[in-house]
Amino acid sequence: MKENVISATVFTLLLFLNTCLLNGQLPPGKPEIFKCRSPNKETFTCWWRPGTDGGLPTNYSLTYHREGETLMHECPDYITGGPNSCHFGKQYTSMWRTYVMMVNATNQMGSSFSDELYVDVTYIVQPDPPLELTVEVKQPEDRKPYLWMKWSPPTLIDLKTGWFTLLYEIRLKPEKAAEWETHFAGQQTEFKILSLHPGQKYLVQVRCKPDHGYWSAWSPATFIQIPSDFIMNDTTVWISVAVLSAVICLIIVWAVALKGYSMVTCIFPPVPGPKIKGFDAHLLEKGKSEELLSALGCQDFPPTSDYEDLLVEYLEVDDSEDQHLMSVHSKEHPSQGMKPTYLDPDTDSGRGSCDSPSLLSEKCEEPQANPSTFYDPEVIEKPENPETTHTWDPQCISMEGKIPYFHAGGSKCSTWPLIQHNPRSSYHNITDVCELAVGPADAPATLLDEAGKDALKSSQTIKSREEGKAAQQREVDSFHSKTDQDTPWLLPQEKTPFGSAKPLDYVEIHKVNKDGALALLPKQRENSGQPEKPRAPENSKEYAKVSGVMDNNILVLVPDPHAKNVACFEESAKEAPPSLEQNQAEQDLANCTATPSKCRIQLGGLDYLDPACFTHSFH
Amino acid sequence: MNIKGSPWKAGSLLLLLVSNLLLCQNVAPLPICPGGAARCQVTLRDLFDRAVVLSHYIHNLSSEMFSEFDKRYTHGRGFITRAINSCHTSSLPTPEDKEQAQQMNQKDFLSLIVSILRSWNEPLYHLVTEVRGMEEAPEAILSKAVEIEEQTKRLLEGMELIVSQVHPETKENEIYPVWTGLPSLQMADEESRLSAYYNLLHCLRRDSHKIDNYLKLLKCRIIHNNNC
Numbered sequence: 077m078k079e080n081v082i083s084a085t086v087f088t089l090l091l092f093l094n095t096c097l098l099n100g101q102l103p104p105g106k107p108e109i110f111k112c113r114s115p116n117k118e119t120f121t122c123w124w125r126p127g128t129d130g131g132l133p134t135n136y137s138l139t140y141h142r143e144g145e146t147l148m149h150e151c152p153d154y155i156t157g158g159p160n161s162c163h164f165g166k167q168y169t170s171m172w173r174t175y176v177m178m179v180n181a182t183n184q185m186g187s188s189f190s191d192e193l194y195v196d197v198t199y200i201v202q203p204d205p206p207l208e209l210t211v212e213v214k215q216p217e218d219r220k221p222y223l224w225m226k227w228s229p230p231t232l233i234d235l236k237t238g239w240f241t242l243l244y245e246i247r248l249k250p251e252k253a254a255e256w257e258t259h260f261a262g263q264q265t266e267f268k269i270l271s272l273h274p275g276q277k278y279l280v281q282v283r284c285k286p287d288h289g290y291w292s293a294w295s296p297a298t299f300i301q302i303p304s305d306f307i308m309n310d311t312t313v314w315i316s317v318a319v320l321s322a323v324i325c326l327i328i329v330w331a332v333a334l335k336g337y338s339m340v341t342c343i344f345p346p347v348p349g350p351k352i353k354g355f356d357a358h359l360l361e362k363g364k365s366e367e368l369l370s371a372l373g374c375q376d377f378p379p380t381s382d383y384e385d386l387l388v389e390y391l392e393v394d395d396s397e398d399q400h401l402m403s404v405h406s407k408e409h410p411s412q413g414m415k416p417t418y419l420d421p422d423t424d425s426g427r428g429s430c431d432s433p434s435l436l437s438e439k440c441e442e443p444q445a446n447p448s449t450f451y452d453p454e455v456i457e458k459p460e461n462p463e464t465t466h467t468w469d470p471q472c473i474s475m476e477g478k479i480p481y482f483h484a485g486g487s488k489c490s491t492w493p494l495i496q497h498n499p500r501s502s503y504h505n506i507t508d509v510c511e512l513a514v515g516p517a518d519a520p521a522t523l524l525d526e527a528g529k530d531a532l533k534s535s536q537t538i539k540s541r542e543e544g545k546a547a548q549q550r551e552v553d554s555f556h557s558k559t560d561q562d563t564p565w566l567l568p569q570e571k572t573p574f575g576s577a578k579p580l581d582y583v584e585i586h587k588v589n590k591d592g593a594l595a596l597l598p599k600q601r602e603n604s605g606q607p608e609k610p611r612a613p614e615n616s617k618e619y620a621k622v623s624g625v626m627d628n629n630i631l632v633l634v635p636d637p638h639a640k641n642v643a644c645f646e647e648s649a650k651e652a653p654p655s656l657e658q659n660q661a662e663q664d665l666a667n668c669t670a671t672p673s674k675c676r677i678q679l680g681g682l683d684y685l686d687p688a689c690f691t692h693s694f695h
Numbered sequence: 696m697n698i699k700g701s702p703w704k705a706g707s708l709l710l711l712l713v714s715n716l717l718l719c720q721n722v723a724p725l726p727i728c729p730g731g732a733a734r735c736q737v738t739l740r741d742l743f744d745r746a747v748v749l750s751h752y753i754h755n756l757s758s759e760m761f762s763e764f765d766k767r768y769t770h771g772r773g774f775i776t777r778a779i780n781s782c783h784t785s786s787l788p789t790p791e792d793k794e795q796a797q798q799m800n801q802k803d804f805l806s807l808i809v810s811i812l813r814s815w816n817e818p819l820y821h822l823v824t825e826v827r828g829m830e831e832a833p834e835a836i837l838s839k840a841v842e843i844e845e846q847t848k849r850l851l852e853g854m855e856l857i858v859s860q861v862h863p864e865t866k867e868n869e870i871y872p873v874w875t876g877l878p879s880l881q882m883a884d885e886e887s888r889l890s891a892y893y894n895l896l897h898c899l900r901r902d903s904h905k906i907d908n909y910l911k912l913l914k915c916r917i918i919h920n921n922n923c
Contacts, residue, residue: 143780169792194779237797238919239796239912288754288907
């Protein structure tokens with residue numbers, strides 16, 4: 077029984093449903109509110125989407141209630157917003173309050189409700205697009221042309237009271253272009269565009285948005301035709317600027333090229349080479365030795381405490397008659413255990429360690445058979461004429477004719493004796509040597525005092541017959557100064573041109589006369605340990621006259637026949653220890669001036685100068 | 696003369712130095728003239744411009760913070776339904792549309808804004824503290840909260856200055872709605888706690904928008920005479 081009833085009921089329902097379906101009538105589907113918007117924060121509209129149509133006319137109603145209220149309201153305006161919309165007017169719109177709304181679809185068959193939608197007007201603000209967009213090309217006379225666009229805010233928006241704040245954005249593009257050029261315009265309602273392609277047709281659009289909300293739709297496009305002569309000035313200006321810049325660059329490059337060297341030297345000044353004050357290379361080349369030597373000024377010498385140090389540089393004179401000389405030396409100075417000095421193999425500047433008086437004892441390990449070595453700056457005169465007698469002390473005269481010549485890098489110390497046929501040598505006047513030695517203890521002995529100055533006006537150069545063989549020519553700067561001291565130089569030794577490989581003469585810078593000329597003395601063989609034998613050639617035949625320059629770097633000095641006799645030696649210097657005291661030097665100086673012969677030590681005809689004597693003379 | 700002048704010189708130098716030091720102390724990092732100054736160098740226009748900039752900025756931050764929080768924790772879970780009537784400032788008589796706003800007098804308006812700002816001091820402080828104490832504290836949200844707290848304080852100072860300029864006779868009204876939502880932020884139940892945060896951020900977003908809108912209104916009204 078029951079089963080029959082149940083089945084009958086089911087059958088009836090299915091029949092009914094079938095009938096309804098066949099008729100196409102259903103309750104409406106569930107609607108959905110899909111969008112709410114407020115264009116001005118004073119009104120808003122909501123739109124819904126109806127559900128499936130039930131085949132019957134369906135009524136929709138929107139009901140809502142607001143936050144803080146319990147009363148339900150119905151939509152006040154279904155018309156204004158269009159179909160399936162609800163428009164809330166000013167009096168129904170409240171900011172900062174949540175609306176809970178719902179749409180009810182009803183038809184004959186039934187009704188259905190949409191989901192509740194929570195809406196706050198604050199966050200659904202989207203204005204309408206701006207209106208009245210006008211675009212024109214403006215070409216002022218004295219300024220560049222530009223595109224000028226202007227628009228007005230959408231209606232119904234209250235900007236004046238500040239209730240609503242609008243921000244704008246424009247975009248434009250040539251008609252055929254694909255990409256838009258967008259510009260943010262802020263709160264202004266006009267805009268200028270400066271860079272445009274002339275002769276093209278442009279589209280311009282504008283849109284706006286509230287301070288907090290959604291952007292509006294783009295306004296309808298406005299077309300504008302850019303004239304063909306638009307913005308030609310730009311190109312002209314740039315071309316002229318480019319040309320001007322190129323010209324300026326060229327000028328700068330030219331100036332730099334011309335004066336580049338001077339600029340470079342200004343920025344990077346060349347490292348000054350060694351210079352002898354007053355020494356004029358040009359004069360040297362001209363061969364005017366007198367002028368040259370006179371032009372030389374004083375030089376300060378590195379101070380040495382030891383009077384031996386005064387005689388740092390020597391021009392070692394050596395030649396084939398070394399043996400003779402040495403024997404002479406040994407004859408004359410048997411007691412002297414001086415070692416012959418040998419030339420330092422170094423050819424740079426002629427400074428031989430060997431020649432340094434202080435070093436002689438250490439470095440000059442080659443004892444020479446000839447003990448007559450003396451590292452004092454001995455004047456070795458080399459008269460041009462072998463027969464010429466020089467002004468030296470008679471004892472020295474035995475050395476005459478011997479032209480010391482430069483040691484060609486030999487390791488052998490050469491003696492001082494004059495060797496006439498030596499190719500070249502430079503000489504120190506004995507006086508000069510004396511004065512040099514006696515000068516300030518810190519100065520190597522090449523200073524000249526006044527007395528010695530006269531004698532050492534010129535240095536003699538020995539021009540040997542071999543001189544023309546392109547012997548190396550040393551540059552000897554003759555220093556003549558009153559007070560300064562020159563370091564005695566050991567002139568750089570180079571290979572002697574002589575087949576006999578005669579050693580070259582060493583010249584010691586003996587003094588510098590008042591004119592700055594260097595007086596050179598041929599160097600005597602040094603005795604490393606016994607500088608106390610001053611030798612003083614009586615004559616002042618110093619090789620202070622430059623006869624010429626060879627090979628551009630070798631000075632050929634000749635004895636100056638006009639040089640005065642200078643002999644300033646300190647007698648006491650013979651015994652004096654290497655270091656001399658000042659007062660003694662002064663005394664020596666006085667002695668020097670007064671008794672030039674004092675300093676001389678006559679050893680077998682050779683004159684030796686005691687370096688101590690020189691030291692004194694300079695104090 | 697040196698001997699004579701030196702004590703005077705030294706004395707004047709010392710005086711100068713001391714006065715500079717004293718004045719330096721007054722050069723506090725107050726960008727606008729301190730309250731109570733008889734003559735303020737910053738114009739009302741500048742004050743309002745500055746206030747509007749701050750309020751605009753604060754609302755942007757609040758909006759972003761709410762969006763990030765919702766997206767991360769509560770989206771689609773209907774937390775909005777529980778946010779109804781959850782703001783502690785709803786008791787304040789704030790205008791809700793343009794007409795009401797225009798009807799409100801200037802003085803009350805300013806006081807209202809100040810009250811809202813004051814009422815948010817404490818909630819913002821606790822918001823920062825609690826978010827910081829969260830496990831895996833969301834850095835984006837925390838940083839914004841910190842910034843909002845900072846800027847709100849500055850905005851409040853600016854508002855107090857404006858009030859002192861526009862309505863110097865205003866008595867300090869310290870009444871403002873008190874926030875009591877701290878226990879909710881600390882609830883153990885995650886759903887409840889999230890709901891509490893959601894409500895707090897929701898209300899912050901709303902009130903910051905209110906303040907921004909009100910200030911823009913007042914600026915146009917006071918500075919531009921309703922002719923913005």
